[in-house]
Amino acid sequence: MRVYIAAMAHETNSFSPIPTCLKSFRDSLLFLPEENPEADVEKVFVGYSDFARIARERGHDAVMGITAFGQPSAPTAKQDYEWIRDRIVADLKAAMPVDAVLLMLHGAQMAQGYDDCEGDLLTHIRAVVGPDIPVGVELDLHCNITRTMVKEATALVACKEYPHTDFGDRSVELYDIIEGAVAGDISPVMGYVWLPMLSKFHTTTEPMLSFLKRIREKEGKDGILSISLGHGFLWSDMAESGGGILVVADGDANAAHQTATELAPEFFSYRNEVYSQYQSIRDVLDGAEKADRFPTVIADVTDNSGGGAASDSTFLLKEMIARDMQDAAIGMIWDPVMVSIASDAGVGTELDMRIGGKLGPMSGDPLDVRALVTAVHTNPGQRGLDQSIIEPFGASVAIKVGGIHIVLNSIRRQVFSPDVFTVLGIDFDALKTVVVKSSQHFYAQFQPIAAQVLYCEAPGTLSSDIAAIPYTKISRPIWPLDDVGAPI
Amino acid sequence: MKIFIAGLITETNTFSPIPTGYANYKETALYHGDATAHASSWASGILHRWKELGTRDGATVVESLFAMAQPAGPTVESVYSAFVTEILDDLKAAGPVDMVLLSLHGAMVVTNVDDPEGQLLEKIREIVGPNIPLGIELDSHGHFSDRMQEHASLAIVYKEYPHTDMGDRAEELYSLCSQMAAGTIKPHLSVHDCRMIGIWPTSYEPMRSFVTKMESLEGQGNVLSVSFLHSFPWADVPHMGAKTLVITNDDAKEGDRLTAKLAEDIWAIRHKTGIKHHTIEKAMAHAKAATAHPIVLADVADNPGGGAAGDSSFLLDAALKARLERVLFSSIWDPVAVELCKASGVGARLSIRLGGKCGAASGTPLDLDVKVEAIKENATQTLSGLTIQMGDCIRLSCGPVDILVNSIRTQTLSPNILEQVGVTASDYETIIVKSMHHFHAGFAPIAADILYVSSPGALSLDFANIPYENVTAPRWPVVKDPFSTLTERRLA
Numbered sequence: 012m013r014v015y016i017a018a019m020a021h022e023t024n025s026f027s028p029i030p031t032c033l034k035s036f037r038d039s040l041l042f043l044p045e046e047n048p049e050a051d052v053e054k055v056f057v058g059y060s061d062f063a064r065i066a067r068e069r070g071h072d073a074v075m076g077i078t079a080f081g082q083p084s085a086p087t088a089k090q091d092y093e094w095i096r097d098r099i100v101a102d103l104k105a106a107m108p109v110d111a112v113l114l115m116l117h118g119a120q121m122a123q124g125y126d127d128c129e130g131d132l133l134t135h136i137r138a139v140v141g142p143d144i145p146v147g148v149e150l151d152l153h154c155n156i157t158r159t160m161v162k163e164a165t166a167l168v169a170c171k172e173y174p175h176t177d178f179g180d181r182s183v184e185l186y187d188i189i190e191g192a193v194a195g196d197i198s199p200v201m202g203y204v205w206l207p208m209l210s211k212f213h214t215t216t217e218p219m220l221s222f223l224k225r226i227r228e229k230e231g232k233d234g235i236l237s238i239s240l241g242h243g244f245l246w247s248d249m250a251e252s253g254g255g256i257l258v259v260a261d262g263d264a265n266a267a268h269q270t271a272t273e274l275a276p277e278f279f280s281y282r283n284e285v286y287s288q289y290q291s292i293r294d295v296l297d298g299a300e301k302a303d304r305f306p307t308v309i310a311d312v313t314d315n316s317g318g319g320a321a322s323d324s325t326f327l328l329k330e331m332i333a334r335d336m337q338d339a340a341i342g343m344i345w346d347p348v349m350v351s352i353a354s355d356a357g358v359g360t361e362l363d364m365r366i367g368g369k370l371g372p373m374s375g376d377p378l379d380v381r382a383l384v385t386a387v388h389t390n391p392g393q394r395g396l397d398q399s400i401i402e403p404f405g406a407s408v409a410i411k412v413g414g415i416h417i418v419l420n421s422i423r424r425q426v427f428s429p430d431v432f433t434v435l436g437i438d439f440d441a442l443k444t445v446v447v448k449s450s451q452h453f454y455a456q457f458q459p460i461a462a463q464v465l466y467c468e469a470p471g472t473l474s475s476d477i478a479a480i481p482y483t484k485i486s487r488p489i490w491p492l493d494d495v496g497a498p499i
Numbered sequence: 500m501k502i503f504i505a506g507l508i509t510e511t512n513t514f515s516p517i518p519t520g521y522a523n524y525k526e527t528a529l530y531h532g533d534a535t536a537h538a539s540s541w542a543s544g545i546l547h548r549w550k551e552l553g554t555r556d557g558a559t560v561v562e563s564l565f566a567m568a569q570p571a572g573p574t575v576e577s578v579y580s581a582f583v584t585e586i587l588d589d590l591k592a593a594g595p596v597d598m599v600l601l602s603l604h605g606a607m608v609v610t611n612v613d614d615p616e617g618q619l620l621e622k623i624r625e626i627v628g629p630n631i632p633l634g635i636e637l638d639s640h641g642h643f644s645d646r647m648q649e650h651a652s653l654a655i656v657y658k659e660y661p662h663t664d665m666g667d668r669a670e671e672l673y674s675l676c677s678q679m680a681a682g683t684i685k686p687h688l689s690v691h692d693c694r695m696i697g698i699w700p701t702s703y704e705p706m707r708s709f710v711t712k713m714e715s716l717e718g719q720g721n722v723l724s725v726s727f728l729h730s731f732p733w734a735d736v737p738h739m740g741a742k743t744l745v746i747t748n749d750d751a752k753e754g755d756r757l758t759a760k761l762a763e764d765i766w767a768i769r770h771k772t773g774i775k776h777h778t779i780e781k782a783m784a785h786a787k788a789a790t791a792h793p794i795v796l797a798d799v800a801d802n803p804g805g806g807a808a809g810d811s812s813f814l815l816d817a818a819l820k821a822r823l824e825r826v827l828f829s830s831i832w833d834p835v836a837v838e839l840c841k842a843s844g845v846g847a848r849l850s851i852r853l854g855g856k857c858g859a860a861s862g863t864p865l866d867l868d869v870k871v872e873a874i875k876e877n878a879t880q881t882l883s884g885l886t887i888q889m890g891d892c893i894r895l896s897c898g899p900v901d902i903l904v905n906s907i908r909t910q911t912l913s914p915n916i917l918e919q920v921g922v923t924a925s926d927y928e929t930i931i932v933k934s935m936h937h938f939h940a941g942f943a944p945i946a947a948d949i950l951y952v953s954s955p956g957a958l959s960l961d962f963a964n965i966p967y968e969n970v971t972a973p974r975w976p977v978v979k980d981p982f983s984t985l986t987e988r989r990l991a
Binding site for chain 2: 352356365369
């Protein structure tokens with residue numbers, strides 16, 4: 012079996028203050044095989060590298076295309092998205108004939124002039140390979156699955172866990188389906204039900220834990236090959252934004268659609284679970300100050316760079332300073348200029364600094380502080396979602412303002428790991444309150460060591476105040492903007 | 500003949516929010532013995548000149564460190580110490596030398612060291628001994644301490660502000676040191692404290708005539724060189740303050756008399772010198788009413804060349820609110836905004852937060868809807884034939900105001916930066932530049948009028964109210980008559 016493998020991933024926030032171009036991908040991960048002939052393709056990117064490894068293990072001939080991953084931000088410049096798409100398509104043409112195509116995509120990628128990049132890419136791919144070659148696509152669960160994607164792909168499989176800890180397992184699942192299709196053993200067909208909701212779901216707590224368990228029990232039985240929940244990415248302003256259930260079945264399209272339809276009401280009923288956990292700045296800081304077991308971990312969910320926020324908002328920090336909190340830490344505030352200034356001053360220097368609040372109204376006001384520089388690091392990293400991979404977060408400093416440790420960094424990244432604090436010399440065990448700029452991915456590594464986890468809804472780029480988001484393209488009616496009643 | 504040359508240059512604003520560390524030197528100019536193998540830039544031109552002259556005369560020129568940092572706060576002590584060690588090690592390794600020429604600023608301050616140039620000269624003197632000519636060329640805005648006087652044989656200061664005469668002064672210093680080494684002259688350096696704080700642009704009267712007068716005195720009788728050191732007001736160190744310097748051929752009496760006389764002359768014209776500055780409101784009204792264009796407004800308080808951040812928003816905000824037509828604002832230092840604009844590309848419209856990012860002196864950040872009009876990577880300006888890096892430079896439009904945003908903190912020196920982003924000075928009615936006075940050389944020829952604007956910031960022109968703690972000697976205009984409290988009498 013000869014299989015073509017490539018990856019393109021960008022979670023696009025239509026309202027992000029951070030523009031996106033080819034250089035944004037270069038700064039994150041633009042892997043072009045000809046530039047890295049010595050690179051181990053099995054250690055480049057989720058999905059893409061899994062496919063490469065499985066192909067090797069099974070004795071298949073893998074033709075490795077590119078990986079283009081960009082840190083979440085605004086829609087990509089038109090010509091830059093087209094460059095990526097055309098490159099993936101050109102590599103496929105050069106690889107023809109192939110028996111199958113395996114792609115790692117995101118599912119919520121937008122560009123100027125393209126609301127549905129994945130649908131557009133898959134249309135081009137299908138035009139090259141024709142109607143009969145299986146095209147398998149692995150997705151992030153924060154996807155807005157579109158009709159075009161369902162029409163052009165043979166099988167779509169999204170990760171199930173948030174934090175996304177199961178890409179590896181989903182890669183195997185998708186590979187099996189596509190390999191079976193190539194062999195003629197199975198005939199994958201898809202059924203999809205879109206759900207009119209702009210929401211978020213955590214899979215680490217009930218009711219989603221049990222729901223996923225029941226979904227897994229349905230897979231592998233009665234011709235059902237795979238079930239994916241599309242959580243949606245509500246900051247992508249496009250017509251098909253929303254949740255959805257996608258089922259891959261063997262040969263029986265009605266069974267696929269039926270299963271999706273059966274699961275839809277339950278998924279829809281959980282749409283408010285995450286929002287109900289969100290608390291105000293005052294409440295989370297009160298909660299931290301009242302705690303008698305430590306640390307309290309507070310997620311600054313609205314300023315998560317992993318959702319396209321600037322990661323330099325000051326709303327929480329301003330209140331922490333006002334309360335003169337002790338044994339507290341916050342990370343990471345993206346402020347490359349202050350990193351260079353504090354680095355140049357050196358450890359032990361006391362400085363008047365203006366930190367954060369640099370990117371726009373969603374960043375809040377910059378804060379003028381008297382800070383002690385406690386650590387300087389030119390190239391720190393943290394364990395990522397895949398804890399075997401150390402992800403750099405750019406030249407960074409730790410500064411101390413009163414009793415608050417602040418990590419400033421220069422590559423816009425969310426916090427995955429306590430490493431963010433410890434590599435900068437902060438004694439994590441001594442902390443009583445830790446604020447992390449992340450929506451949920453932090454949970455995997457922080458929850459096991461946290462006395463309590465609180466979610467804070469500050470103003471910001473990822474505000475859940477959905478009524479205030481200036482949508483122009485989403486389909487109405489949709490929850491929570493409209494009373495949609497029963498969706499099906 | 501063996502000549503040892505080196506340079507260590509930064510102008511320290513002790514009120515700046517930005518400390519000066521290794522990275523600033525690295526970004527501005529840092530060469531370990533090979534500055535003259537690279538293109539001449541700003542003050543490294545001085546080393547180029549000395550190398551040329553020495554080579555012409557058949558001397559061996561031993562070149563050591565050349566380090567220069569964009570003005571900011573005090574230099575980090577460990578960085579300074581490493582530079583000094585490098586110069587001293589190179590000097591020892593060079594063996595006996597016949598003369599030492601240093602390009603210094605004079606207004607460098609190091610954390611915990613008020614007078615780093617004096618300390619460096621003392622250490623060099625310890626190595627070369629008392630008789631070897633040790634000549635220093637200083638910036639007009641340098642300070643001159645007793646320790647510097649004790650250890651330097653000769654000191655020559657740039658006469659011009661804007662500093663367009665660094666090369667000429669370098670040549671004079673070389674010439675006098677060579678003559679001293681040859682034993683044909685026996686220089687004596689006289690110094691007189693003017694007891695004044697101020698700035699003295701030399702582009703117009705009465706300073707133009709004062710410079711001409713200094714030049715005319717040179718070569719008369721035993722007078723070899725005449726300098727007026729303006730000093731740098733934004734430095735809270737004890738030896739800050741204007742001084743006159745005269746080098747004579749072994750004529751201390753004439754040198755002392757002349758320095759005192761020149762100080763008298765400067766005192767006498769004190770109300771006619773300096774920078775006449777206007778409030779923001781008056782400057783805007785003037786620009787709005789002007790009929791001949793372009794009017795050039797200097798945002799003096801946020802001059803990066805004096806250690807300010809270069810991102811204050813006071814004048815930009817005022818220009819937007821005053822509804823001026825066809826304005827160019829040059830520039831806002833904001834490396835992150837530059838990257839965002841590059842990512843957006845020419846033609847993109849975006850909402851951007853600009854300015855006000857470094858501290859209270861930067862004012863409030865402005866949230867603006869802008870269009871990216873031009874992107875120039877590695878933009879440069881030229882002054883007196885030298886190339887100065889601006890970093891990547893973006894031209895944004897925000898209604899009638901064009902805003903330049905750049906990534907290397909630098910003052911605006913020359914209209915040729917406009918050409919690099921696709922415009923010319925005649926496109927504008929008002930041009931606002933962040934610069935104290937260096938812009939004058941390049942902009943005066945194209946300006947219908949020039950106004951200096953006193954915005955808030957790191958470079959306040961209200962010298963009487965700068966919060967000095969270490970400047971304790973009486974100095975005008977902090978006190979009205981600094982001489983009344985002295986036992987020494989002024990010359991009549």
